[in-house]
């Protein structure tokens with residue numbers, strides 16, 4: 001059995017994001033060793049200007065991942081009361097710092113800070129999140145440099161789950177800059193793990209079920225718990241749930257996705273769980289982008305084995 005697939009849930013195979021992410025981290029660690037042999041140590045800076053507990057958790061997890069694979073990480077925290085100019089100055093310092101290959105500004109930023117303005121200040125060669133307009137443009141025009149980490153993770157999960165992406169009918173539910181739009185472009189582009197026919201649906205789409213029921217692949221990234229359920233899916237569908245919604249309080253608090261897992265797993269061919277699906281892949285792809293950034297900046301011409 002493919003190691004990306006856990007036990008079945010209902011009818012569906014469960015796509016194990018933790019297992020695939022662990023395999024990505026292993027190949028990143030090997031790439032870091034190869035860079036070490038030529039005197040290059042990749043460095044990632046995380047910048048947090050928010051007191052959102054989930055964002056604090058994600059940044060901590062990213063630092064832990066870096067330590068595991070041998071990437072140097074530096075964390076900069078900016079007071080939520082500070083002026084935006086302090087954030088912008090920090091980004092510019094990191095742009096100029098030769099020890100830093102990748103810069104990640106954790107989203108969302110605290111209310112009132114102009115997020116697009118902050119993301120535009122990141123040097124596009126250090127933009128391991130792929131959010132700078134230059135990198136967005138490169139993805140859209142079929143010449144990607146850094147692709148946002150969640151779409152990259154979704155693409156890898158589909159491949160590991162045995163989905164033949166070329167020729168697939170993919171429905172993406174959600175049109176965010178973070179996931180929906182870059183994922184649609186990534187799968188639409190020409191290439192081995194692309195060449196899909198992509199429909200992007202959103203909150204104003206008429207008859208969402210009609211679109212979803214025709215899809216071979218359904219990716220839900222809408223931030224609406226349970227938006228897609230089993231009744232909407234075809235029996236051959238592969239379902240990727242990008243949603244991470246915290247529900248309940250205290251001991252009852254848990255994370256659920258945008259897909260109604262119970263009913264969807266009775267119908268679909270394969271499905272990702274929440275937690276343990278796309279989230280770990282987002283972090284793993286950040287490591288991969290950071291190592292690529294380090295190799296690019298050091299102009300190292302060796303095979304990193306990262307495809």
Ligand SMILES: Nc1nc2c(c(=O)[nH]1)N[C@@H](CN(C=O)c1ccc(C(=O)N[C@@H](CCC(=O)O)C(=O)O)cc1)CN2
Nearest residue numbers: 058105106107108129149150275276277279280282283
């Ligand atoms: N600058 C960025 N900001 C944000 C991004 C991003 O890619 N770049 N994505 C999301 C949040 N995110 C990364 O930062 C992220 C979300 C979830 C996980 C994750 O590992 N989730 C686990 C559960 C973790 C938990 O217990 O809370 C899982 O799903 O299994 C990692 C990263 C928004 N902001």
